[in-house]
Amino acid sequence: MASNPYVKSVLWLVGFGGIGYGLMLLTEPSAEKIERIKASGSPGQYNADDKKKALFMQKLQEAATSSTPIYRQAANTDKKDN
Template sequence: MFANPYIKSVLWLLSLGGAGYGLMLLTEPSQEKIERIKASVPGASLTADQEKKALFMKKLQEAATTSTPIYRQAPNKKDD
């Protein structure tokens, strides 16, 4: 019975999928842990590199939501 490769494949699929699902449930952080992590990370004091990354991610998100290509968008000017 276990000599059939299809049965072996299904059994391996089920066992590894079940193990993965179990690990996912086991390592899921609680709401308290998430709140503690959010409280410990300073949001206002970003370094210059982090600001650049945040601006880049914002531009990527804007480009993903509009139909205009990113190379055609007008540059955002900062008000100093």
């Protein structure tokens, strides 16, 4: 029975799935650890590169919620300013 490849596959699947689940539970951070991490990263400590990344992510978010393409949004905002 152990020579059957389907049985072996199921046993390996269960074994690795169990190991993965155990590691997931073992490495899950607690709520207080998450709060400490959030508190240590205040917005005043961001450098110019982090601000550029945040601005880029904001532009992507706006593009995702808008129906116009991102290459047209910049042209539309320039026309509105003039």
